[in-house]
Amino acid sequence: MLFVGVAIGAGAVIGVSQGKSLIAGTASAANADIYRQLNLFGEVFDRIRADYVEPPDEQKVIEAAINGMLSSLDPHSSYLPPKSFRDMQVQTRGEFGGLGIEVTMEDNVLKVVTPIDDTPAARAGVRAGDIILSLDGDPVQGLTLNQAVDKMRGPVNSAITLSLKREGVNEPVEVKIVRDTIKIKSVKAKNEGDIGYIRITQFTEQTFDGLKDGIDKINKDVGGADKVKGYVLDLRNNPGGLLDQAIAVSDAFLERGEIVSTRGRNADETQRYNARSGDLTKGKPLIVLINGGSASASEIVSGALQDHRRATVVGTRSFGKGSVQTIIPLGQNGAIRLTTARYYTPSGRSIQAKGIEPDIEVMQDSPADLKGKDDTKGEAGLKGHLKNPADAVEEKSGSQAYVPKDEKDDKALNYAYDLLKGIKVNSAFPPNPKTAIPN
Secondary structure, eight states, X not given: OHHHHHHHHHHHHHHHHHHHHHHHHHHXXXXXXXXXXXXXXXXXXXXXXXXXXXXXXXXXXXXXXXXXXXXXXXXXXXXXXXXXXXXXXXXXXXXXEEOOEEEEEETTEEEEEEEOTXXXXXXXXXXXTOXXXXXXXXXXXXXXXXXXXXXXXXXXXXXEEEEEEOTTXXXXXXXXXXXXXXXXXXXXXXXXXXXXXXXXXXXXXXXHHXXXXXXXXXXXXXXXXXXXXXXXXXXXXXXXXXXXXXXXXXXXXXXXXXXXXXXXXXXXXXXXXXXXSOOTTTTOOEEEEEOTTOOTHHHHHHHHHHHTTSSXXXXXXXXOOXXXXXXXXXXXXXXXXXXXXXXXXXXXXXXXXXXXXXXXXXXXXXXXXXXXXXXXXXXXXXXXXOOOSSTTOOOOOOEEXXXXXXXXXXXXXXXXXXXXXXXXXXXXXXXXXXXXXXX
């Protein structure tokens, strides 16, 4: 037996050794082919520089080539030029030097939607409905919305003068505003009687702190945490954001158990994230609202709370983005956004190109001019999307993403309120903890 064992062992070693030689040869040939392709790229670039009808912007050509390489992988991998990288950092940080106004481009004019409370714009007297004519004397006409926003942002303590057209005032109103640090509020909280309503618009660095503050505000307004009947967590049309914030928000409602796992190309890259004890809502009933615009980090939260039967999910099927992107800085040359892993809910399901099915489906009555146009394609509708790793999973694309502006018309929200008030009854609420995955 010892001999056989040694013989088998030797055979195994020989087999591995021969395999390595074969692999090495194949890899060498593959590398040579790659270098030939890179030479082809250089040759094409030289032809463009020499023979294109006009002198090309070489930087743009190279950036387009890099972006083409990344976007060929999947819809979420891309190149971020320096400015786009800075803009993304501002978005995920959730704060920037600016004025504190929400603006929109309406009929080619820049219009103030609303000044944000306690910001330089609000203190300077900017009003909702004001039309911005010029910025530091430069006309706004001809600028895109992003270009106008860029001009209004700037270093803290620097000043800018806005010329405003205001309804009922004949002459333009000149307003000088000193920029300050503006924090993007990704969490909005209020109470509907003894029910707490929490809306998360995106997952930034500020989100978990905003959630804690929101729960505290609701408890105070209702007259104490013990008087809160339950909570509605609204994640509709939330496109996602930072993974660590999605984990922290999920943890805020869970006492224990896995929140999410991420799995890369290699088995040793798998990471699991678990909840720590301490439910900020003390186990009060929870309903999560989702729709076709709820993606990525939103799906991590709703998937974790659904699998643990901590919450009842109401609305329409989510977007189905079950992948994780890593931002890799390239020094002064911006960064690349690269898909590096898929994520899995606590029960081990990938929602990639499938989405999260609500426990209770509630469709909205969308206006006649929006019928069908308010649906999202979903991940499965994106060209070149990653396939779901489970072969048997049926991909599903498109789901309603319309949310009425007036709460009285919001069927999903009112259904959630009625469940918490006991006006409506559904077997999915409250969720049965016995059907939760084992902790």
